[in-house]
Amino acid sequence: MDIALEKKRFTPKRIALIIGAALLIGFIIFILLSSSGSTKLNIDRERISIHAVKNGVFQENIPVNGVVMPITTIYLDALEGGRVEEKFVEDGTLMKKGEPILRLSNTxxxxxxxxxxxxxxxxxxxxxxxxxxxxxxxxxxxxxxxxxxxxxxxxxxxxxxxxxxxxxxxxxxxxxxxxxxxxxxxxxxxxxxxxxxxxxxxxxxxxxxxxxxxxxxxxxxxxxxxxxxxDLVVRAPVDGQLTSLDAEIGQSKSKGERLGQIDVISGYKVRADIDEHYISRIYAGQQGSFNFDGNSYQLVIKKVYTQVTNGRFQVDMTFMEEAPEKLRRGQTLQIRVALSREKEALLIPKGGFFQETGGNWIFKLSEDGKIAYKTDIQLGSQNTEYYEVLSGLEPGDQVITSSYSNYGDIQELVLKD
Missing domain, CATH: 1.10.287 (Helix Hairpins)
Known part of the structure; x- marks a missing residue:
């Protein structure tokens, strides 16, 4: 008589499938946890720039390049056309009003x-x-x-x-x-x-x-x-220095052609080039400053040239006080033009982090200073030294202001001494 055998519930095949499924599920969970968790990167503290967020006086300004020019320039044009017969002086000569410069002939x-x-x-x-x-x-x-x-x-x-x-x-x-x-x-x-x-x-x-x-x-x-x-004898209209003289013996000059200029050297002005983006925010009376020979000097905008050329427009600035003694015509100055009044604000020193973050977030250090983690922030105006912080940080917070170009999607930085 046959004996009925009890059917096994867990066969080796079923057990293998269960184990395989469990491993697969565990791997998926591991991947998900790994991708959702924060990634870290060890970095030497000496290779980064760390600054404290602080309250201070803030004024929005922009850096511009300015060229030193005579305060007044009188252009010499040929009032009548003719042939250059005689030159009485050379370029660079200091002239008195009425002194002859050159003589033209016109039969x-x-x-x-x-x-x-x-x-x-x-x-x-x-x-x-x-x-x-x-x-x-x-x-x-x-x-x-x-x-x-x-x-x-x-x-x-x-x-x-x-x-x-x-x-x-x-x-x-x-x-x-x-x-x-x-x-x-x-x-x-x-x-x-x-x-x-x-x-x-x-x-x-x-x-x-x-x-x-x-x-x-x-x-x-x-x-x-x-x-x-x-008028065939061209004379100096004012006292000054003859510059840019363009005339040689025997050369023919047409009526109205530029011959040179007289620079009135009683003072200087600065002509600055500014990006057209700021044309609606620049007006006469605005001030600027620059450092020269260890001292700071103040300028004020006297005239705005609204014509835009190659994306830039020009302004003339004069000195609010005496110009530096060592200043010379043609020198280039780095000027900070103020766009707003001074005010109290929360400040971050400018740095390379802005190129990667656009000012939307920053690495903020923990209280013990060993870890830096991403923190969302909002920045306002800027000047040549600082960004204005609108939200996301408090006075005394330590932040990394150097470049983030090598950090990729890193969420946390572990700082090593």
Missing amino acids: DLELSLVNQETQVYNLLTQMQRTQNASRENTINKLNQLTEVKSSLREAERKYKLNKKLFEKGVVAKQEYLETKNNYNYQKDRLALTEKVLQQDTISSKQENVQVRESYEKTRKALELMRKKVE
């Missing part, structure tokens, strides 16, 4: 001057002739007037005499009427002569005025022409 201009002078002399001669003729004509008219008056007096005398004699019957009526008609004729003649003289006087005055006006216009044109010829 067309000089010929025009001669023609203009001839025209003026002709008009002057014509004016003198007109005045002489007018005087002679006036004298003749006055002589005629005198004769007419004399004839009128004689005619009046005869008329009055014959009238009395006619009334007494001494003279004939015909003779009386002749003297009367002559008397009336002489009266009309006098009135006509006076009217002609008056009109002739007005006409002479108008003619003289016209001739004189024509003469004055031509004379002024002559003066202008002489001034243009005088």
Whole structure:
């Protein structure tokens, strides 16, 4: 008789499957725990920069490069074109106002001057002739007037005499009427002569005025022409140093062409280039500072040039006090231009960490200073030395400000001495 065998619950195959599944689950759990847990990196303390977060006076500023320039520059342009005939001085000479720098020649201009002078002399001669003729004509008219008056007096005398004699019957009526008609004729003649003289006087005055006006216009044109010829000698407009002189003997210069410049060396200004990103925040009256020869100097923006070239615009800055004695034209200065007023703020020194974090987080040291861990932060404005901390840190916290470029996704840094 057969005996029924009890079926085994855990066979070796089943046991192997269970063990394999348990190992797989354990491996998955290990991977998950490893990936979710914080990764650490050992690092030498000497290879990093550690700074304390602190409260301090903060002012937002930007660094700009400025070039030292004369406070005033007068440009020398050719007022008239011509050929360079003579140079009286060389580039770099200290000039006094009115001293000659160079001489140009222009034959067309000089010929025009001669023609203009001839025209003026002709008009002057014509004016003198007109005045002489007018005087002679006036004298003749006055002589005629005198004769007419004399004839009128004689005619009046005869008329009055014959009238009395006619009334007494001494003279004939015909003779009386002749003297009367002559008397009336002489009266009309006098009135006509006076009217002609008056009109002739007005006409002479108008003619003289016209001739004189024509003469004055031509004379002024002559003066202008002489001034243009005088401008062929280029002179220093102010006291200063001649720079950038671009003229050689025999060289032709066009009207309006730049010849050089005069730098007024009574003082200096600084012309700075600024990124166009800040153009809406830069205005006249803002201040800047720079260090020179161990001292700090203050500048103030006097003029803003709003034209943007290659992503940058320019400003002119002047010294609030005396400029440094050793300062020279053309020197480059590193200037900090203030964009805000001073205020109390929580500060972090600037460092390479910002390039990797964008200011969103930072490695903060533990209280014992042995571990640094990621901490979310929020930064505000910045200047050449500090970032303004808005949140995430407290005064006294120790943070790593050096570069994080080699840390990858490390969550914690273990600091080793």
